[in-house]
Amino acid sequence: MHEDSIYIARNSAIAARALAGEMMVMNSADSTFFTLNEVATAIFQAADGKTPLSEIVRDHICEEFDVDPQQAQADARQFVNELSAHGILLVSSQPLELEKI
Amino acid sequence: MSLMSEVGQKAFNLGVPLAVHMDVTYRCNERCVHCYLDHDDHGEMTTREIKGVLDQLAEAGVFFLTFSGGEVFMRRDFFELVEHARRLMFNVKIKTNAVMIHEEEAQRIRKLGIDSIQISVYSHRPEVHDAITKLPHSFERTVRAIRFLRAQGLRVTIANVLMTSNSADHAGVQQLAADLDAQYTLDPTITPMMDGNTSVLSLRIPGEELPGIFHNPALVTNQEEFCAPPKPPSDEDLEGYSCSAGHSFCYISPYGDVFPCVQFPLPTGNVRQHKFLDIWNFSPQMKEVRSIQAKDLNVCSSCSHVGSCSRCPGLAYMEGNMRGPSTADCEKSFYRTGVPTANMLRQGLSKPRTTVPLIQIQPVAVSA
Numbered sequence: 001m002h003e004d005s006i007y008i009a010r011n012s013a014i015a016a017r018a019l020a021g022e023m024m025v026m027n028s029a030d031s032t033f034f035t036l037n038e039v040a041t042a043i044f045q046a047a048d049g050k051t052p053l054s055e056i057v058r059d060h061i062c063e064e065f066d067v068d069p070q071q072a073q074a075d076a077r078q079f080v081n082e083l084s085a086h087g088i089l090l091v092s093s094q095p096l097e098l099e100k101i
Numbered sequence: 102m103s104l105m106s107e108v109g110q111k112a113f114n115l116g117v118p119l120a121v122h123m124d125v126t127y128r129c130n131e132r133c134v135h136c137y138l139d140h141d142d143h144g145e146m147t148t149r150e151i152k153g154v155l156d157q158l159a160e161a162g163v164f165f166l167t168f169s170g171g172e173v174f175m176r177r178d179f180f181e182l183v184e185h186a187r188r189l190m191f192n193v194k195i196k197t198n199a200v201m202i203h204e205e206e207a208q209r210i211r212k213l214g215i216d217s218i219q220i221s222v223y224s225h226r227p228e229v230h231d232a233i234t235k236l237p238h239s240f241e242r243t244v245r246a247i248r249f250l251r252a253q254g255l256r257v258t259i260a261n262v263l264m265t266s267n268s269a270d271h272a273g274v275q276q277l278a279a280d281l282d283a284q285y286t287l288d289p290t291i292t293p294m295m296d297g298n299t300s301v302l303s304l305r306i307p308g309e310e311l312p313g314i315f316h317n318p319a320l321v322t323n324q325e326e327f328c329a330p331p332k333p334p335s336d337e338d339l340e341g342y343s344c345s346a347g348h349s350f351c352y353i354s355p356y357g358d359v360f361p362c363v364q365f366p367l368p369t370g371n372v373r374q375h376k377f378l379d380i381w382n383f384s385p386q387m388k389e390v391r392s393i394q395a396k397d398l399n400v401c402s403s404c405s406h407v408g409s410c411s412r413c414p415g416l417a418y419m420e421g422n423m424r425g426p427s428t429a430d431c432e433k434s435f436y437r438t439g440v441p442t443a444n445m446l447r448q449g450l451s452k453p454r455t456t457v458p459l460i461q462i463q464p465v466a467v468s469a
Contacts, residue, residue, distance in 0.1 A: 015216070019112060019119070019162060
């Protein structure tokens, strides 16, 4: 999938809370626990299912953290893949509806 | 140090209330012989009030939220409260006797993304369990509920409170937990009733029986290390704090009273009168609890167990002094290691006293 057509949304089964700028994330399905750094937290918080990953990286990462756009996109892809593998983020080539509780 | 421990330490250092235990009701459908609660409703928070408190807790940084009681399902709005909590992205745990959980409730709990459910089971023998809960067929209903929950893939922990009438049954309950693919936890703590009635303390298993538990490798992880004589306390031990109560953890009663812990009945404020964060940050009582380091403890600072004791400041407070010893923990330290505690030595005791006067949680007076 190209970055322009990658949409990410937070899994409704997870728990999350910010602690001193870092996001704690826990998946109730398997109790995996993560803390996300500031960059990953920004991506996680912007994962609304409607905004393409490329836009999230451009608007929330490159501008706020002053990083190289190409490197940022690559890092974001890797991050999304990792969290997707743990069921924290849902990934699709189409816009996603955020699951409602 | 695990990531979870690191996060816990960070919250502790920052004074963030990482975890909250909230009793949503003291009402219950069981009448357990050892229960310390008064099961009448003296003015529980409404659905709207609890939702408002949950909003405040999320804003305050609370991540781990335990709903307990009483029996949580005695509240008809319980699922509504859980839904609200999950929308706020808390990690939610539930403590329940589970007798009101059927297949439908189990499915709903799974869909809500609940982390885990802790369920009280007193014995693998139905007649012993039911005699403790005083609810006929409660064992059968509880075990059936555990099967429903496990069928949904939910994590279940069986909590086995030990007392005189079931002290021989822990192996049976442990086996039952294994058969049900549930976790098992054991607790020999019995506390006085809310009205100060200490008659339930007669149900405590005698201290002399504690070594049989502490020295049982089937019940205690790293049993040899757990029961080893205490190491000489380090400067770090003396600079340390008792536990997370008031530092990164607190308890909220069904009436909105905030305490440092469910086992620490020091009133610090009421969320019907004040914002949660104002109580958490500015209550003189919370500040006092946070200020106490091991070196400040009247007797325990000179105790050889100070670095490894499970001393509960709440139980110490119930004995009359939050800076004093908790006799129940002195007892555990002694029977765990065989080494007398400073509290015993100052009283010239060869074994700990097992019954001490304790006070229990009293509601904070709410002015009109």
